[in-house]
Amino acid sequence: MPAATPIISMRGISKRFGGVTALQEVDLDVCPGEVLAIVGDNGAGKSTLIKILTGVYQPTEGAIEMDGQALSMNSHSEAIELGIDAVYQTLALADHLDPAANMFLGSELTKSFLGFRYLDNGRMRVEAERVLLERLGVRLRSMDVPTESLSGGQRQAVAIARAVYHSDLRVLVMDEPTAALGPQETARTLKLIEVLREEGLAIVLISHSLDDVFAISDRIQVMRRGRRVDVVHTRQTSRQEVLGLIVGAAEAA
Amino acid sequence: MPVSAPKGLQERLDPYLAIIGPMVMILMILAFMGVAEPARYFRLSNLNIILLEAALYMPLAMAMTFVITQRGIDLSIGSVAALTGIIMAFAIKEFGFPAWIAVLLGIAIGGIFGLINGLVITKFRVPDLIGTLAMDLVYRGFALVLAKGLVLARFPDLITDIGRGRLPGFLPIPVIIGILAFLIGAFILRRSWFGRYSIAIGSNPEAAEMTGIAVDRYKVYAYVLMGAMAGLAGVMLTGKLNAIQATSAPYFNLHVIAAVVVGGTSLFGGRAYMLGSFAGVLLLSMMINALVTLRIEFFWQSVASGVVIILSVAFYTWLQKKDRDGAKGLLNAFTTPDNIKLMKLGGVLAAGTVVLLVIGSLFSTGSVPSG
Ligand SMILES: Nc1ncnc2c1ncn2[C@@H]1O[C@H](COP(=O)(O)OP(=O)(O)OP(=O)(O)O)[C@@H](O)[C@H]1O
Numbered sequence A: 001m002p003a004a005t006p007i008i009s010m011r012g013i014s015k016r017f018g019g020v021t022a023l024q025e026v027d028l029d030v031c032p033g034e035v036l037a038i039v040g041d042n043g044a045g046k047s048t049l050i051k052i053l054t055g056v057y058q059p060t061e062g063a064i065e066m067d068g069q070a071l072s073m074n075s076h077s078e079a080i081e082l083g084i085d086a087v088y089q090t091l092a093l094a095d096h097l098d099p100a101a102n103m104f105l106g107s108e109l110t111k112s113f114l115g116f117r118y119l120d121n122g123r124m125r126v127e128a129e130r131v132l133l134e135r136l137g138v139r140l141r142s143m144d145v146p147t148e149s150l151s152g153g154q155r156q157a158v159a160i161a162r163a164v165y166h167s168d169l170r171v172l173v174m175d176e177p178t179a180a181l182g183p184q185e186t187a188r189t190l191k192l193i194e195v196l197r198e199e200g201l202a203i204v205l206i207s208h209s210l211d212d213v214f215a216i217s218d219r220i221q222v223m224r225r226g227r228r229v230d231v232v233h234t235r236q237t238s239r240q241e242v243l244g245l246i247v248g249a250a251e252a253a
Numbered sequence B: 001m002p003v004s005a006p007k008g009l010q011e012r013l014d015p016y017l018a019i020i021g022p023m024v025m026i027l028m029i030l031a032f033m034g035v036a037e038p039a040r041y042f043r044l045s046n047l048n049i050i051l052l053e054a055a056l057y058m059p060l061a062m063a064m065t066f067v068i069t070q071r072g073i074d075l076s077i078g079s080v081a082a083l084t085g086i087i088m089a090f091a092i093k094e095f096g097f098p099a100w101i102a103v104l105l106g107i108a109i110g111g112i113f114g115l116i117n118g119l120v121i122t123k124f125r126v127p128d129l130i131g132t133l134a135m136d137l138v139y140r141g142f143a144l145v146l147a148k149g150l151v152l153a154r155f156p157d158l159i160t161d162i163g164r165g166r167l168p169g170f171l172p173i174p175v176i177i178g179i180l181a182f183l184i185g186a187f188i189l190r191r192s193w194f195g196r197y198s199i200a201i202g203s204n205p206e207a208a209e210m211t212g213i214a215v216d217r218y219k220v221y222a223y224v225l226m227g228a229m230a231g232l233a234g235v236m237l238t239g240k241l242n243a244i245q246a247t248s249a250p251y252f253n254l255h256v257i258a259a260v261v262v263g264g265t266s267l268f269g270g271r272a273y274m275l276g277s278f279a280g281v282l283l284l285s286m287m288i289n290a291l292v293t294l295r296i297e298f299f300w301q302s303v304a305s306g307v308v309i310i311l312s313v314a315f316y317t318w319l320q321k322k323d324r325d326g327a328k329g330l331l332n333a334f335t336t337p338d339n340i341k342l343m344k345l346g347g348v349l350a351a352g353t354v355v356l357l358v359i360g361s362l363f364s365t366g367s368v369p370s371g
């Protein structure tokens, strides 16, 4: 069971886009070493909620705390500095760059010659290979190919490696990381998530696949029409119950 | 990880693709000219002409490689070159500036024009195609206003050295400048943030933005580099001809874009081949020189550059398609319902044109000399 004190607490989060209310009074807690799954129908507000958590959007109302300290983030890069990073629904990879370049995109390693700094491609390659292998147990057949020639699961691994390379990463958010993957690659990605949980990261996982959710999560937060309808412990619930919460059958009946 | 399939032919060729394409075409030109006009084409003096012509386009193609890699385009470089050349000429002739100051001034002002292009595109959100085309009119207009149809000629030695000088027993100076530009460009592409981010921006702009790359700032950098290199080209052109006028450098845009895309840099972004651009410049210059040697009218050059762009873009796009079909696929492609409709449309247009030609000649009153 995860440590009892949450690393992240979101309280009373509301978000309006013009007239559209995407989120209303939503809470979220996640503890180190646990996987919190967020489920809900299309448009339930899952992506919006985690974009607020990762600094992409700012909440209209509500507060976020990290380790009990109030947070205010104005951009995604501020979230990254705080140790909160995300792997998105659509992968944020530059297909034409090789895996190492992608992994270090935006935070390249450099060396300098006569005070003149330039990219250290060799070291980035070695580091990328090491992180992929040591932290995620993934070995690519070549580090020289453009990322577009990798399989979906390998690309996912590169995207995850980019997030976990920050040694101070503490919260990893994944928005439908397995949506585009086949069964084998999905299994491999879930393995990666397990590895990261063992390392004590707090993981927020959005997924439409209840199979994945039940395979890996510790708790499940159900969203419906911009509201949090319930949070349940995965071991103490059933698919039936969660499905009912998602579509709102219990209330409608 | 599963055992991987052996590398496909395409994958193994990929790093060399950029150079193979232009090389094959260069060989074809050489073979053709070897049959058609060997004596005049393969003279040493002609080689010199080809190199001098190519050198002019080298800094431009280097910078354009970055612009195109970012999914951008710059259609104002000819006018920027002409205008900076004229400004440099005025600085020397009207205001008596030292030549070396005037040269640096030309490059700096070119950079400022590039900055303006970049700001028009990133701040005013004018699409690059229209933005730079409109700025092309502006720069050309200023060139005409300044030079008023005059040809400014006879410049200090420094300028003509830059344009057509030669290190004794070695390469012409402009060729050295051009090659240097490419070497620096290749280094920047692989070893600098600007190069890395240019590829990332062209490959996936949203992802680049999300990883915290200042996309707009790096786009502006590319246009500034492009403008500065256009300024340099203006200086080189002035030196090469020892003259400059407002209508100089009319075909720079098409020529440079053709050289870059024939070298494998993708107009769809993310794919940059500095070596390919270099080969592309050589190819274009050899092709145009071949046309000249064959005494084909000057205006055909424009036709040739345009055809080269279309063919190479189509070729590389076809090459990169993941599922290529064989000859049967090609035949099938002609018989899809959509394409049959297009062929019908083409048929109707052709038939209509023929009818108009027939009627026109029936009612013809003989030729009317104009003027
Ligand atoms: N940038 C935006 N501007 C306006 N409305 C938005 C914006 N982003 C999201 N919304 C709205 O907010 C609501 C929640 O969207 P969100 O993307 O969070 O849903 P989701 O739960 O992630 O859905 P899915 O499962 O389809 O990914 C939707 O009604 C959507 O239309």
Ligand SMILES: [Mg+2]
Pocket (backbone or CB within 6 Å): A046, A047, A048, A089, A175
């Ligand atoms: Mg979503």
